[in-house]
Structures are given as structure tokens and as C-alpha cells.
Amino acid sequence: MRGRTIDHDKAVDMCRWLAYSGSPILLENMIYKPAHSLIDQSLHAKMGVETTNGDGFGVGWYGSAKDTPAIVREIGPAWSNRNLREIAGHVRSHLFFAHIRASTGSAVQQTNCHPFRYGRWMWMHNGAIAEYPRLRRDLVMAVDPELFLHIEGSTDSEVMFYLALTFGLEQDPPTAVARMAGLVEEVGRAHGVEYPLQMTVATTDGESVWAFRYSTQKASRSLFYSTRVETLRSLHPDLAFLREASDSTRLIVSEPLGDLPGVWNEVPESTYGVVHPGGGERWSFAPQTP
Template sequence: MCRWAAYRGEPLYLEELVSSPAHSLIEQSHCATRAKTATNGDGFGIAWYGDRPEPGRYRDVLPAWSDCNLRSLARQIRSSLFLAHVRAATTGATRRDNCHPFVHGHWSFMHNGQIANFDRIRRRLESMLSDDLFSARTGTTDSEMIFLLALQFGLDADPLGAMEKAVATVEALSMEKSGEALVRFTACFSDGKQLYAVRYATDHKPPTLYAAPMAGPAGAKSGYCLVSEPLNDEADTWVEIPDGSAVKVCTDGMQALLFQPKLLAEAA
């Protein structure tokens, strides 16, 4: 399973999540403590928002712990909204196009989880995409496929609703093809204004997701951090997001919501 971290709030340097904490994302790339695999060395990526509507992005297939450029960029880039990811490949080869975050227009997306028997339904899913979105697919992962499906289903108009529909579509096709559906989906995505995260699994065993406020100067709250696992040992600071839930971080703070694609799949 992969590990990721995201932030929205007052601008801060990416190193505050990526490299500086005791259990930073780079530390998690070779020593994750709340995942089935401790090593996440199949590439990494960061996406950040600045003065332009579309995010900047840097990805590579090197393990995060061995890329000196990542530490340098994280020390220099300051942003009010960014996503960072270290990969443990389950679907798709170790290549740059398969490294998260994925971006399209002003959207960015990263994922931790899996779709069982993805190869059996990939062609049907691809056929649902418009020509433009099909052409935008450069990798081979199930993660990128769900992102493009959500864009197809109206991510701009209803971000969480579109993501629910994308996951429900995957479930319905899996049931049709194999008589069972296993989707584990802990994901984070943003339009450059709001930050969203989801934790969900058909077997109720989703990858982990935690949230915590970030402190600014003089201890004042500066924003919110969403992570696969806590960045430090301050247990009282981190809240575990439950299965079947979504969170939205915006100017007004963090809001907890339900995420129920299974109901959509059953209705179909």
C-alpha cells in the first residue's frame, strides 16, 4: 500500500510534511508503520498550487528516500495547498506515468488502495471516457482510471458525488464480471481551492487516513493536514477518519461527510 500526505491552509513549506517531521513522508517511504508493507519505494510525486490555477508537479520512479531533488524542492516550495505521495505498486509498472499525484486541468488526485481483478474491467471502464479523457490517460493504474472516471462523471460540479459514482461503477462492473467486488479506496483530491479525502472499502478494511490541525506562528492553527499515518507521536493530535467517510477542507475549516458508493451500486 502507498502512503500520502496533503495540506490546505496558510502557506507553508512542503518540507513540513515531506521531510522534516520525525515520521515524515520520506521516512514512511522506507519505514511505514501502519501499512501491510513497510517499504514504499516504487516512485513518488508532489503536486502543489501557486499563482496559476493548474498545479505544479514533480514525479519520479526513484524511491523518495534516495532523491536529493525532492528534499531540495520541499525546502524551497511554499504553498497553501499541496499533495505528496510515495508509491508501493499494486497495479501498473514502476514508471513515471504511474506515479501519483495525477493531474488534469486544475484537478490533482492521489490514491492508496486497490481494485481486485482490475484487468477484467479496465476495457469497459475506458470505454466510458470521452475522447479527451481517454487521450489524457498516460499510465496503466487503477488509480488514474478512477480519477478520469470521476472527471467524466462531473468532478467539477459535484466532487464527492462524482467520486462516489466512479467507485460505484467499478463495484457494479466487478460484480457483473466476477460475481464479487473488492475496492479499497483511500484517496485525496483537490481543485486548487478545496481539499477532499475519502476512506472507503467494500470489505470494511480501507487503508488508514488521519487528520490533524497544523500550528502556525505562536501556536495558532494555520490549516489542516490529511495523512496515511501520523507524522509524529502526538497521539491526541491525530483523528482517524472512519470507513465510509469523506472530509472536505476549505476556508471555513474541515467538514466530515458520508461517502456511500455502495448504495449507488446496489441501486443500479
């Protein structure tokens, strides 16, 4: 684990991720090509708990043939994976997730890598349920029994996904995630955990992307979204990518992919947003008691 000191009472993930929605592009255009790409962040993250994120990675994308996304996950570091380089240079998609993982306790295994998939839905997370091993049993018992059968790994992130599905993610994502967060906080406090939840989460059904930034302590992990394309064209008229991108093209990232002025905006604390073909909106977020 590259010399890190691990507290096994805090078996959580501290990661970097990006979500892209818009004109179909090659995955490499966002994963590899930017100055501070996700691959660069796998070695030199600037805003994460860990500088290096080398405990696995995953990409998930939607194509034209199926409603369900394709998922590729590996346990090695993204920066040296030839299969990821090959996929990213040949796969084109209008909506994809990419995630690099830094484990601080939970096993480095394929089933613990993000994004997670259920039907047409994907989910990825950066953050932690504090003292998760103490809370795990109560949280897992709240998952719908039919959904429980689909849990493959041992991370808090995957359990959060299946709790959200239990609370109606497929019908009403903001309410389902709020109820999931409310349950985590309720169970955490019952076990004497002062600040149970830390999360930036992205989830999608292949058409819209919902992103959430929240923590019990109100000190959440970093999260940014890109400025509207029509505004960026006026700021940076020489960028060829912007001339080809649709007006609805948006990125949501753990940290900016570069330092071009006017491109990146921080997601406010306790906020969620949705990006869809017609544009995007943003609202305040608060947990709900389920």
C-alpha cells in the same frame, strides 16, 4: 521489486500520501521534518500493506502565478532523491499533495506515479481495484472520450480519476466519486469479484481538498486528519509551528506523522470530508450507481 511476490492479476498500488492545506509553508516541513515523515514512511511505513514504498513518488503544489498545480514525479525512491530534497527546501505553498508509491504489479514508470493532474485538479489514491486487469476494459470504456485522450499511465488509480471527471468531479466531487465507486463495484461484480474496491482518495481544485475512505469489504486502508489548530495550541503551546499556522490549517495523511497526543484522528470507515479556507466538514460516503 525488492524480492516481493507479485500476483499479476492484482496490478495495484499500495502507497502512503499526505495532503496539506493552510498557511503557506515549505514542503520540507511536512515531507521531511516530522518524526514519522513521508520520507520516513517510504522506508518504515507502519500501517501500509508494504513497509517500504520505493517505487516512485510525486509532489504537486499550487503557487501564486497559475491556477494549475506544478507536478514533479519520479520513478526512484523518495528517500534518496536529491531533486525532491532541493524542491522541498525551497518551494512554499498553501496547498500541496505528496505521495510515495509501492507498486504490486503495474509498471514502475513516471506516468504511473501520483498525483495525477487535469487542469487545476489533482488526485492521488492508496488502495486497489481488485483484479483490475479483468475489469480494465469495461472501466476505461466508461471514460468520456475527450478525457480518455489525457490518460497517460496504466494504473487503476488514474482511471478512477478520469471516471470521476467523467461523472462531474469539477462540479460536484462527492457525487462524482460516489458514482465512480458505484461503477467499479458494478463492473467488478459483473466479473465475479466479491470485493472490487479499496480506496483512500484525495482530490483538490486548489482551494478545497476532498478526502474519501471506503472499501467494498468495509476494511479500508488507514486515513487520518489533524485536529483543529486552535485546539492543538492549547494542547501544545510550545510548538512554534502552531503559533504561525492559520486556524484553517489541516493535514490529511495515510498514517500519522508523529505521536504527539491529540494531534491525529482516524477518518471513520465509509466517510468523506472536505477541508477549505473556512474550515472543514465530514459526511458518510456510499457508492452510487451511475
